[in-house]
Each structure stands twice: as C-alpha cells, then as structure tokens.
Amino acid sequence: MQTTTIANLLLIITVVSLVTIFTRTLPFLFFSGDKQPSKYVLYIGNILPPAIMAMLLIYSIRFETPFKYPFGLPALISIFFVVLLHVWKRNNLISILVGTVCYMLLVQVIFIVK
Amino acid sequence: MIGYIVVGMAFGLLVQNTGLNFLWAGLISLTVYAGSMQFVMINFLSGANGLLEIALVTFIVNMRHMFYGLTFINRFKNMGSKKPYMIFALTDETYALLCSTKVPAGVDAGTFFFCIALLNQIYWISGTLIGALFGSMLSLDTTGIEFTMTALFAVICTEQWLSFPTRIPALIGLICAVFSLSIFGATNMLVPAMFAIILILTALKPILETKIATLEAEEIRQCKQQL
Known part of the structure; x- marks a missing residue:
C-alpha cells in the first residue's frame, strides 16, 4: 500500500486524535448529572453502533470484485467462517486469527489472481 | 487485557503492512487510542481522503464514546489532575472494565480507575509495538493479512447481531x-x-x-x- 508524505501523515494522525478527544470530552463540557442530552441525540447514539459496524464491515471489503474473478468469494467464505466460529466459540482471538489465516490461504493458494 | 494485546498486535501488523514502521504504529496507539477507528484510519494513510472527510468519519465512528462519558460525569468530577487522562482514555474496553470491576475495599476509587485506564493503554501500545515488530520480521507471504480488519468487524457485528x-x-x-x-x-x-x-x-x-x-x-x- 502506498502511504502519503510524513507531514501529511502527522496531519492525519493529529486530526483523528483531536476529533476522538473531542467526542470523548463533549459530555463533560455540556452535560452534568441532571442535564442530559436531547432524546434524539440519545436515540441516535444508542442505535448507531450496529449500523456503523455493519458499514465498516462492507468498507473493509470494498476492493473485492463481485463481478469479476474471484467474485469476492475469498472474503465471503472467510466472513462466513468467522461468523460461524464466533457464534460457536465466542472467542475474539480464535475468530480473528483463524479467519485471517483462512483468507490468506484462499487468496494465496486457491483463488490466485494473476 | 489479553484481548487488548491481541487486537493491538493486529493493528501494529497492519500498519507495518502499509510500509510504515513500528514508530508510526506506536505513535497512533499513543495519541489516537481508539480501537475500531485506528483500523479504519489505516485506510486513510494513503492520503487519498480529505481531512474534513477524515474528521467526519472519526466523529461518527467514535460517537458512541460520547455516551460513555455521560455515565462517568459525576464519577470523574473529583479526580483532579487525573481527569483529563480519564476522558482521553475512555475507550470501549476501558468503559466496559470500569463498569464491571468493583473497587477493592480501602483503595481510592479515583486511583483505581486511573490505573485501569493507564494499564489498558499500556497493553494496547505494547500489543501494537509487538505486532509491528513481528510484522517486520515476518518473512512469509503476507498477501491477504489485511483481512484481520474484516475479521475484527465481522466479530463485532456478530456480537451485536446476537445481543x-x-x-x-x-x-x-x-x-x-x-x-x-x-x-x-x-x-x-x-x-x-x-x-x-x-x-x-x-x-x-x-x-x-x-x-x-x-x-x-x-x-x-x-x-x-x-x-
């Protein structure tokens, strides 16, 4: 993967760091024990995480080619495997490790793209 | 705790995989310190995205942390000089630990909280550095190792799907x-x-x-x- 210049990297890290600090500081700036955020903000905050995580799952496989060989099969098979393994064992380490090895084997040995 | 080291290692490995060395991985875990967002961020290191876009994505992905803070407003009030770090370090893992661990009798709650938060980040940075260094010594074909990110999100999605x-x-x-x-x-x-x-x-x-x-x-x- 290509990376950008050092100055730009530092800029990107600074932005992500500052915005992260900002989101964590917000409640301490504006709310106290009896002053709560609006019902809408609370609703969005609670309902958003599963939607965002599903979006990020798709984002992480955005370079797969569904209409061209290997048709995203390595990713689909491996995700299916991770989910199955996780429902069965509920162990993050096993699911992530075995899933990654599965994908690496699939792209390196079975679905080889020339 | 073990979980933090493992996911940290995966992060370090992936940063290494982009061609940046362990110092960059360590710097991100030190200054950003946000699990999922750090993985998303690896995709931004190519410089193809605008800063405004990066800021917006960071805000939305981390939005849930706002709500962690709400729970701790009164708790962190009396923590004095430790308070800014507590707010900075309020990740998913730390929030879950602070919620589930009982303060031992005779121990100052503030100090106890601070130690939990600090230890968590030390584990996270250690994992990151181990992963990055391990990645730099790895001589086998790493094609496909980026799937670690997908596997992580698949695990989080599965957990949420079930609960x-x-x-x-x-x-x-x-x-x-x-x-x-x-x-x-x-x-x-x-x-x-x-x-x-x-x-x-x-x-x-x-x-x-x-x-x-x-x-x-x-x-x-x-x-x-x-x-």
Missing part, C-alpha cells in the same frame, strides 16, 4: 454501505453511507425507539449499580 435488541440498524448499515459503494466507489463511500444511515435511522425513530428504550435504561442502570 442488540433489534437487528434493523445492522441491516440498514449493511444496505446503505453496499449502495454507497456501488454509487460512489471504494474511496468515497463512507460519508454518503453515514448520512444515509443517520437519515433512515432518524425516520425510523418512532418504531425503533421503543425497542432500544429497554437497552439504554438497563445498561445505564447496570453500570451505575456497579459504581
């Missing part, structure tokens, strides 16, 4: 992301997808609100009870 009171938001996220990817392409898909998700979830508020009302009350009650 969240409604599966509608997860499905909306999935559908919006697929549409946004096919319309706007791989590089620009995140922001349109985020807006579509928020818009649809807002429209569905009357239906979904009742489903998560129990979750919210239950989670906060459990956490407050522990404290």
Whole structure:
C-alpha cells in the first residue's frame, strides 16, 4: 500500500486524535448529572453502533470484485467462517486469527489472481 | 487485557503492512487510542481522503464514546489532575472494565480507575509495538493479512447481531454501505453511507425507539449499580 508524505501523515494522525478527544470530552463540557442530552441525540447514539459496524464491515471489503474473478468469494467464505466460529466459540482471538489465516490461504493458494 | 494485546498486535501488523514502521504504529496507539477507528484510519494513510472527510468519519465512528462519558460525569468530577487522562482514555474496553470491576475495599476509587485506564493503554501500545515488530520480521507471504480488519468487524457485528435488541440498524448499515459503494466507489463511500444511515435511522425513530428504550435504561442502570 502506498502511504502519503510524513507531514501529511502527522496531519492525519493529529486530526483523528483531536476529533476522538473531542467526542470523548463533549459530555463533560455540556452535560452534568441532571442535564442530559436531547432524546434524539440519545436515540441516535444508542442505535448507531450496529449500523456503523455493519458499514465498516462492507468498507473493509470494498476492493473485492463481485463481478469479476474471484467474485469476492475469498472474503465471503472467510466472513462466513468467522461468523460461524464466533457464534460457536465466542472467542475474539480464535475468530480473528483463524479467519485471517483462512483468507490468506484462499487468496494465496486457491483463488490466485494473476 | 489479553484481548487488548491481541487486537493491538493486529493493528501494529497492519500498519507495518502499509510500509510504515513500528514508530508510526506506536505513535497512533499513543495519541489516537481508539480501537475500531485506528483500523479504519489505516485506510486513510494513503492520503487519498480529505481531512474534513477524515474528521467526519472519526466523529461518527467514535460517537458512541460520547455516551460513555455521560455515565462517568459525576464519577470523574473529583479526580483532579487525573481527569483529563480519564476522558482521553475512555475507550470501549476501558468503559466496559470500569463498569464491571468493583473497587477493592480501602483503595481510592479515583486511583483505581486511573490505573485501569493507564494499564489498558499500556497493553494496547505494547500489543501494537509487538505486532509491528513481528510484522517486520515476518518473512512469509503476507498477501491477504489485511483481512484481520474484516475479521475484527465481522466479530463485532456478530456480537451485536446476537445481543442488540433489534437487528434493523445492522441491516440498514449493511444496505446503505453496499449502495454507497456501488454509487460512489471504494474511496468515497463512507460519508454518503453515514448520512444515509443517520437519515433512515432518524425516520425510523418512532418504531425503533421503543425497542432500544429497554437497552439504554438497563445498561445505564447496570453500570451505575456497579459504581
């Protein structure tokens, strides 16, 4: 993967760091024990995480080619495997490790793209 | 704790995989310190995305942390000089630990909280450095190792699919992301997808609100009870 210049990297890290600090500081700036955020903000905050995580799952496989060989099969098979393994064992380490090895084997040995 | 080292290692390995050395990986874990967002961020290191877009994505991905803070407003009040670090270090893992661990008798709660938060970040940075250094010594073909990120999100999604009171938001996220990817392409898909998700979830508020009302009350009650 290509990376950008050092100055730009530092800029990107600074932005992500500052915005992260900002989101964590917000409640301490504006709310106290009896002053709560609006019902809408609370609703969005609670309902958003599963939607965002599903979006990020798709984002992480955005370079797969569904209409061209290997048709995203390595990713689909491996995700299916991770989910199955996780429902069965509920162990993050096993699911992530075995899933990654599965994908690496699939792209390196079975679905080889020339 | 072990979980933090392992996921940290995966992060370090992936940063190493982009061609940046362990110092960059360590710097990110030191200054950003946000699990999922750090993985998303690896995709931004190519410089293909604008800073405003990066800021927006960071805000939305980390938005849940705002709500962690709400639980701890009163708790952190008397922590003095330790308070800024406590706020900085309020990650998913630290929040969960602070909620589930009982302060031992005779130990100052503030100091105890501070140690938990600090230890967590030390584990996270250690994992990151181990992963990055391990990655630099690895001589085998690492093609496909980027799937670690997908596996991590698949695990988080599975957990939420099994435990969240409604599966509608997860499905909306999935559908919006697929549409946004096919319309706007791989590089620009995140922001349109985020807006579509928020818009649809807002429209569905009357239906979904009742489903998560129990979750919210239950989670906060459990956490407050522990404290």
